[in-house]
Amino acid sequence: MLNPTEARPDPALDVRFGPVGLVQVRVHRLDPESVLAELHARIAAAPRFFDRTAVALDLSLMTEAPPAEAVAAVLAAIRRAGLVPIGLTHAGIAIDVLARTLDLPVLTQFRSASKSKRAGVAAVPGDAPAPGPADAVGGGEAAPAEGFASRAQATTASNDDPPSATGAYRPLTDATQRAAAEPDAPPAAEPAVVAAPPPTLLHVQPVRSGQRVYARHRDLVVTATVGAGAEVMADGCVHVYGALRGRAMAGARGDANARVFCQEFRAELVSIAGVFRVFETIPPELAGHPVQAWLDGENLRFARIGG
Amino acid sequence: MSEIIVVTSGKGGVGKTTTSASLACGLARKGKKVAVIDFDIGLRNLDLVMGCERRVVYDFVNVIQGDCTLKQALIRDKRLENLSVLAASQTRDKDALTSEGVKKVLDELAADGFDYVICDSPAGIEKGAHLAMYYADRAVVVVNPEVSSVRDSDRILGLLASKTAKAEAGGSRVQEHLLLTRYSPRRVAAGEMMSVEDVKEILGLDVIGVIPESPDVLSASNAGTPVILNDGSDVAAAYEDAVSRLLGEQRPLRFVTEPRKGFFARMFGG
Amino acid sequence: MGLLDLFRRSTPSASVAKERLRIIVAQERSQRGGPDYLPLLRRELLEVIRKYVNVDPDAIQINLEREEGQEVLEFSVALPEKPRPQGA
Numbered sequence: 203m204l205n206p207t208e209a210r211p212d213p214a215l216d217v218r219f220g221p222v223g224l225v226q227v228r229v230h231r232l233d234p235e236s237v238l239a240e241l242h243a244r245i246a247a248a249p250r251f252f253d254r255t256a257v258a259l260d261l262s263l264m265t266e267a268p269p270a271e272a273v274a275a276v277l278a279a280i281r282r283a284g285l286v287p288i289g290l291t292h293a294g295i296a297i298d299v300l301a302r303t304l305d306l307p308v309l310t311q312f313r314s315a316s317k318s319k320r321a322g323v324a325a326v327p328g329d330a331p332a333p334g335p336a337d338a339v340g341g342g343e344a345a346p347a348e349g350f351a352s353r354a355q356a357t358t359a360s361n362d363d364p365p366s367a368t369g370a371y372r373p374l375t376d377a378t379q380r381a382a383a384e385p386d387a388p389p390a391a392e393p394a395v396v397a398a399p400p401p402t403l404l405h406v407q408p409v410r411s412g413q414r415v416y417a418r419h420r421d422l423v424v425t426a427t428v429g430a431g432a433e434v435m436a437d438g439c440v441h442v443y444g445a446l447r448g449r450a451m452a453g454a455r456g457d458a459n460a461r462v463f464c465q466e467f468r469a470e471l472v473s474i475a476g477v478f479r480v481f482e483t484i485p486p487e488l489a490g491h492p493v494q495a496w497l498d499g500e501n502l503r504f505a506r507i508g509g
Numbered sequence: 510m511s512e513i514i515v516v517t518s519g520k521g522g523v524g525k526t527t528t529s530a531s532l533a534c535g536l537a538r539k540g541k542k543v544a545v546i547d548f549d550i551g552l553r554n555l556d557l558v559m560g561c562e563r564r565v566v567y568d569f570v571n572v573i574q575g576d577c578t579l580k581q582a583l584i585r586d587k588r589l590e591n592l593s594v595l596a597a598s599q600t601r602d603k604d605a606l607t608s609e610g611v612k613k614v615l616d617e618l619a620a621d622g623f624d625y626v627i628c629d630s631p632a633g634i635e636k637g638a639h640l641a642m643y644y645a646d647r648a649v650v651v652v653n654p655e656v657s658s659v660r661d662s663d664r665i666l667g668l669l670a671s672k673t674a675k676a677e678a679g680g681s682r683v684q685e686h687l688l689l690t691r692y693s694p695r696r697v698a699a700g701e702m703m704s705v706e707d708v709k710e711i712l713g714l715d716v717i718g719v720i721p722e723s724p725d726v727l728s729a730s731n732a733g734t735p736v737i738l739n740d741g742s743d744v745a746a747a748y749e750d751a752v753s754r755l756l757g758e759q760r761p762l763r764f765v766t767e768p769r770k771g772f773f774a775r776m777f778g779g
Numbered sequence: 780m781g782l783l784d785l786f787r788r789s790t791p792s793a794s795v796a797k798e799r800l801r802i803i804v805a806q807e808r809s810q811r812g813g814p815d816y817l818p819l820l821r822r823e824l825l826e827v828i829r830k831y832v833n834v835d836p837d838a839i840q841i842n843l844e845r846e847e848g849q850e851v852l853e854f855s856v857a858l859p860e861k862p863r864p865q866g867a
Contacts, residue, residue, distance in 0.1 A: 660800060
C-alpha cells in the first residue's frame, strides 16, 4: 500500500501515500445543535483522545445534496466540540461540488484497502458496531432505487473495470484516481450498505449555447434554463427545472429506464438510451409545458406532467 | 470534381455567413449540387441563417470524429433539394477540426457528386479560418467599404496566396474575388464611404458583387431565409448577380449608385 | 442635386480612409513574406548564443531588407560588457 519514494542521496522530502487513522463523523441529519450535543457527550468518554482530532465529515446518509450553508454549520459545530474538520468523505459528485464550495478536500478510500488495517477508527468510543463509518462513503451509488440499480449494471458492463468491481463500487474507482488522502477506511467489503441515495449532479447555473453538462453514472438536475444549442446529458435521468431549449440526453450509456423531465419544454432534441427525436417544431400540446420523456420499447414518448 | 469556394474576410460581422448562405442557395437554384459548411466551430451561425437550426443532429466535428456518416450529418435544405448544410459543432472548440478530417469530408462530398462546396470561414486568422481556406479552389473575400475590414481583407488575401494547399503545391493559385457588402451608394456619393473603385484599387482585385446595405438582410436572417431567396429585394438581385459572375457570366454592377439617378449611375457604376 | 454629389464625392472621410489604407496596406505587404520565419530564427539564434554568452533577449536585432533584386538578412547582437560563459 505504501509507496515510499525511492531514496535519493539527500532528499529534502518524501512523498508518501498511505493510510492514516482518521475519525469520521457520519451525520444522520444536518442539525448543528444535536451534532454538537452528541459530540460533547461522546467526547466526554475520552476527552484527551479527541482533543484537536482531525475529522472527516461523512454525508453519505443525506438523501439529497445538502446545502453548503447547512454543512458549514455542522462543520462549525464539530469545531466547537474541539475537533478539527479536515474534509469530506466521498459519496459522489454532489459532495465534490460541495467540497469545492467549502474549500475542503474530499477524502477517499482505496477500494482495495487492506482488510487488516483498522487503526484509528476502532478508537471511536460508543460508535455503533455496525457498518464502519466509511462504508457508506463508497456505497453511495449502490442505490436502493431499482432504476438506478439496473443502471449501475449497465455502466459496469460498458466500463473496463476489473470484474471484481461491482456496480456498487464503481465510484471508488473514480475516487482512486483522485485520492487526495487515504483515510484508514475499513475495507470496502460491506456492499450491504445501501443507505445513500443515488448521487446527483446538481447544476444551478444556466447552461448556455455551446456548453455541455454531463452527469457520468448519475442523474443530472439543472435548476436553470438550458439554452438553445446547449447540451445536458446524464447516464441517469435529466431534470431541468427551467426551460429546456437545447438538447437533453438521458441514459447516455444505454439505460432505457432513464427519463428526461423539464419544466418548460422547448427542446431541440431529446434522446434516451440513444433513441432520439429532433423537434423542428414543437407540438403545441407540449410547447412551454412541463413535460417528461421516456422510452417505451423502441419508441420515445412525451407527455405533459401534472395535466 | 467539386469546386471548393471559401467565403472569408478576416474581420467579423461583415456578412460572411449571409454571403455563404446566399451564394449556396443561388448556385443550387441554378441547378448545381451544393453543400455549405460552417467552419466556425463553437460559434455556429450558418444553421440559423439557413433556418435549419432545429434540424441539426450531427455536425461537422461528429463526421470528422467518426461519430456518424457524412450523409447523416448533411441537412437537406427544405426549399432547394440539391442544397445541403453541414453545421458546425457548438460544443467543441476549434481544435476538434483537423486538416485530414476536413480533407476527408471534402473528398467525400466530391465523390458524392457535389458541384460546389461553400466553406463559411470563421472570423480571424486562426485555425478554423486557416482550415476553411486551405483546400479552396476559389475565395470570395467579403469586405465592407471601411478601413478595418479592408485591411483585414488584405491580410486574408496574403494568407490565401501563401497558406493554402494550392499555394504550397505551387503552380496554380486560389482564384480570389472581392464581394462588397453593406454598400451605401448614398454615403459613397456623399464622400462618407469608400467606393467600389476605391476598394478595388487598394486591394487590387476584381469585384464579383456589391451588396447594398439593406434592412432586408436582417429580416431575412431573423426569418432563417437566406436573403437571396427574398425575391424582389435589391440585396437578393445583387447576390443573384454575384452567383452568375461566379459561374462566369459577365454582368454589370447594379445598386452601386443612388436610385433614380440613371445618368449618374452609368457614370459611376460598373 | 446630382451634380453637387459629383463634386462632393471624393471630399471628406472616404478619401482619408483610402489614403490611410493605401499606406497601411503597402506597409503590411512589405513586411509579409519574410517575417514568417524571422521570429523563430531570432529565437533559435538567441538560444544558441545564450549557450555561450548571457545576452539579453532584446540584444538581437534581425532585419530583412529588400533592395532591387537582392535581399539582405542582417542581424546584430549586442554582447554584454563582460561576457560570462555559462556552465552547461
